[in-house]
Amino acid sequence: MTAQLLNGAAVAEQIRAQVAKEVAERVAEGKPAPGLATVLVGENPASQVYVKSKHKACQQVGIQSSGYELPASASQGEVEALVRKLNDDPAVNGILVQLPLPSGLDEERVLNTVSLQKDVDGFHPVNIGRLAQKGREPLFIPCTPAGCMVLIESVLPDLNGANAVVLGRSNIVGMPVALLLVRANATVTICHSRTKNLKDVCRSADVLVAAVGRAEMVRGDWVRPGAVVIDVGINRVEDASKAKGYRLVGDVAFDEVKEVAGCITPVPGGVGPMTIAMLLQNTLRAARMAG
Numbered sequence: 001m002t003a004q005l006l007n008g009a010a011v012a013e014q015i016r017a018q019v020a021k022e023v024a025e026r027v028a029e030g031k032p033a034p035g036l037a038t039v040l041v042g043e044n045p046a047s048q049v050y051v052k053s054k055h056k057a058c059q060q061v062g063i064q065s066s067g068y069e070l071p072a073s074a075s076q077g078e079v080e081a082l083v084r085k086l087n088d089d090p091a092v093n094g095i096l097v098q099l100p101l102p103s104g105l106d107e108e109r110v111l112n113t114v115s116l117q118k119d120v121d122g123f124h125p126v127n128i129g130r131l132a133q134k135g136r137e138p139l140f141i142p143c144t145p146a147g148c149m150v151l152i153e154s155v156l157p158d159l160n161g162a163n164a165v166v167l168g169r170s171n172i173v174g175m176p177v178a179l180l181l182v183r184a185n186a187t188v189t190i191c192h193s194r195t196k197n198l199k200d201v202c203r204s205a206d207v208l209v210a211a212v213g214r215a216e217m218v219r220g221d222w223v224r225p226g227a228v229v230i231d232v233g234i235n236r237v238e239d240a241s242k243a244k245g246y247r248l249v250g251d252v253a254f255d256e257v258k259e260v261a262g263c264i265t266p267v268p269g270g271v272g273p274m275t276i277a278m279l280l281q282n283t284l285r286a287a288r289m290a291g
């Protein structure tokens, strides 16, 4: 292995410890503990796992978390009414609507209902719009993209003029991480299913962020020697040797790419823990904004 491992789990642990310290200080001042409410609609197994780990992380740092679940059959009005109720609840500082929502629900309208001051996921159209515009500041930055930037900047603090390539243009990761890289003055290329000469474009990257959801798609010869490679993918692949019958792999063929890249995030233990650390930071920030 020639690449330096970007240990997201360790960086996230430091951030969580700092959040825990600051939460304890607020509570010692007589302020209420920050509160996070999660909204889970339907029974997507991956979403259930993610929401559970968010609650566990809140508990560990002293953030009060409450989980709200609605059936997949919930109407648009019911989901929006729940979000409005949470908007009006002073004990709730942050609201996280777990995505994707079941089909039939209008995601944009639900996200638009979340109070801007409680939008700890940064997915409210106004926050995303501000992220996309020069001279504007979103109140919150989406958690996974923010976590990617912390890891990138831990090894490349100056991204001025760096070539950054983002694989994937999702609302949750690809597009916002590209916007953050632009804000950091990188020259950014966003690749997707219609991109031509994908391998060559990836090979031009000083920083490569893979967020497409395709197991081990990025091969060793797609990466420029010395590049910083951030793997956002979490894909299940069958593996009879594991108790669960599967193992988790990223969008990057780790064993090949680690011999070429300068720095690389593992899966698991790379970007995943950073997402949760950023959510905790955003929730503390929301509590501070409230008083």
Ligand code: GUN
Pocket: 096, 097, 098, 099, 100, 121, 143, 144, 172, 275
């Ligand atoms: N689904 C996948 N990632 C995320 C995330 O960061 N936040 C929410 N709300 N849903 C997600």
